[in-house]
Amino acid sequence: MQTFRLVIKNAFRHKLRTSLTVLGIAIAILAFGLLQTVVGAWYAGVEASSATRLVTRNSISIIFFLPLSYKEKISQIPGVKQITYASWFGGIYLSEKNFIPNFAVDAKSFLELYPEFILPEKQKKDFLRDKKAGVAGRKTAEKFGWKIGDTITLKGTIFTGNWDFNLRGIYRGAQKGTDETQFFFHWDYLNESLRKTVPRRADQVGWYSIGVTHPDRAAEVAAAIDKTFKNSLAETMTETEKAFQLGFVSMTEAIIIAIRIVAFVVIIIIMAVMANTMAMTARERIGEYAIMKTLGFGGGHIAGIIFGESLIIAFMGCALGIAFTYPAAEAFGEAMSTFFPIFNVKSQTIYLDIAATFIVGLAAALFPAWRAVSLKVADGLRRIG
């Protein structure tokens, strides 16, 4: 027999108590993992966005437009390599609960500036050739069962009427973090119809996306762009795409902070559960520890046995919790795919699980171990007769 066997035997002495504690920890780890993943998913768009791209929008608000004529002026600013533009379309597919981010884009320049949206060569050609063409992300196409060649009808909210698009392409993301739920189509198609119906809204774009020659000089370029349009009818606000995305995200920052706090409260709860188990255990075993000390075992040895038991129980819960996390995240991501296009459990979350478990295991054993170490042998023996 090794001391380790005693640790294992101790851990399973009260099977029901140990099982419940393990289950409690597993559920807490699961909850922690899911909450962390929600936070991660929230910021995924930000992380996926390129820091080397700039976004120029109307300085008043994202809901105001910019004239198309700015394109030429921006292109001439030193440091600008590529430019494309887009407008938020805000169309609804069938019903309002089917949220699909949809944009009108300048197709050719858009695909050049956003290489992370990968389209097969043929689909790309078809998309560029057909004026009424649209392209959907893989997830959205799968969700609604869209096939190439289908006619997709979006009900306009910002731009009234029903809009028909021919699905010419289904893109997939180059990285895990690439949003595969979007739908985009030709800005020209939108603009031509606006010219006929509401001419004052024609030749306007929601924002410009700009690729810079030297990413480290992005800030200078941004400043130069905004300076160009200072005191004009539509002043601009240029920032990195990351900052632009953060602007969207930070509106709900408070919720994210709340989720983060809850995630850490969950850790405190496991700590309490675990500490309670260990305290009960230590109280029952104080006599045994006195015996072992009598036989010559040192305080450190006994503390090691207690820490070992605590860590074993904590890590069994952790392993179970992590095992639950993946399928749960998948199911959760599936159900919430409209809100979180990217819902992956990050390895960082698993490391946090492990670190938290380690801290919980150590913290729970601290007091019992201290009691065992400071136990006077004669007093301990007297307590058990």
Place this chain on the structure above:
Amino acid sequence: MEQRKFIVEINHLYKSYRRGSQILPVLQDITLDIAEGEFLALMGPSGSGKSTLLNLIAGIDKADSGSVRVGGLDITALSETELAQWRHSHVGFIFQFYNLIPVLTAFENVELPLLLSGLSRKERKEHARMALRIVNLADRMEHYPSQLSGGQQQRVAIARAVVTDPVILVADEPTGDLDRVSAKETLDLMERLVHELGKTIIMVTHDPRAAEKAHIVRELDKGVLNADIQAGH
């Protein structure tokens, strides 16, 4: 009677406990020598300080003054850590309630103290098996304490006490929780340890039959040791 050397020499030992502001004297000026291979019984009314004296001899409690020499070494001068190591190699413990670890088998309980020795796995197994054979429980090695009778548990405890080959064995009311038959078995076994293995046993007891087995019976009364009573040997 041939001249034997003393394995335990206690000189002017004092011990008191503090209860709040009160000081409670428990042992007063105890002087006692115990020869090697002796079987000594300590008797006396409850609360007279028997367990306290036994604990001081076994190095699990600290005296106020005086000295306890075991095998020539003054154990009152040792630190906690030194005492723990000393106990491990010099003292075997037998308790009233056996005090086995419930999650360990009889064999593992006996092997437990050997985890602190430098023995190999194989040597540990051999020693533990041997000790269980001495107490006649070789066929119960894989049983857990809850699967053994009180007498059998006490024999496992005795095997655990002798497995490290200590020079002295201390027993605090070893038959206090046993029926007559088991008590007799236990006492016979202890007697064999003295006669056949040359162990020195210091036993606290209330049981006259237990005292009968001892070579020497000493009586404590209110912390004072009375004159020798020679047992019937």
